Amino acid sequence: MEMGRDYSTAEALEMLGALSQESRLDIFRLLVQSGPDGLAAGAIARHCQLPAPTCSFHLKELKKGGLLKCSRRGRSQIYSVNLQGIRHLLDYLTEHCCTDDSDHEAPSGAGERKPEAA
Amino acid sequence: MEMGRDYSTAEALEMLGALSQESRLDIFRLLVQSGPDGLAAGAIARHCQLPAPTCSFHLKELKKGGLLKCSRRGRSQIYSVNLQGIRHLLDYLTEHCCTDDSDHEAPSGAGERKPEAA
DNA sequence: TCCATGTTTCCAAGTATATTGAAATAAATA
């Protein structure tokens, strides 16, 4: 019998919820661009033109979704992307939300997601 | 007035919003499993245990997000996944929300974080 | 200690989304 949904679906749902908001997608993309060193909360707020409390709220949501990690450096709180998180989401979507339709569309060799690089 | 965020981001946001809801993710996964022939709205509602109007609302959201397509067959409205849609989202996330240090499907064993160029 | 700076929490107001019964629409069939 069904004991509720599997853990990964709940996780994916939380990540999707975290990313499906304009300011949060902005923040996340900014941090992807910023690389592993991340950015301080204040710098993020400035870049995204958000008041500090609003930005803090969104950062918390992203962190709760496992998409960001943070650490303190002096007075600053440094946020950076959690690569594992976003990859987890990508894997979930690829596995559960994509048919591997090697049969009825573009021919691609392996059963993996297309690398999309050129 | 809004400064233009690129079209693909607006699209991605709408898709993320469509998928980030429990019932809708349920519906979408059901339709992925069901393959290209899709399912009638009534069958979807039954499978997902949703009242018809609720289900119809979610189907409309998914369709608006470009994740489903539908066509009428007799009295039934047949919904099926729009493969292009979900691929578009996957491509967007891969391109804008993942750093391209491409050892994705790594063996997730001991080392949590792989050493990045620090 | 006090003060300045960076960030978060609290809280209230505003906005958006989800839920469904009832009514409306659409198609097949007699």
Place this chain on the structure above:
DNA sequence: TATTTATTTCAATATACTTGGAAACATGGA
């Protein structure tokens, strides 16, 4: 036409999310 079946739209309510000022908290330095 009227009836049955399939689905959607309407409308009202309920729930959840977003926003940002004020206050609180955390840290480093004089």
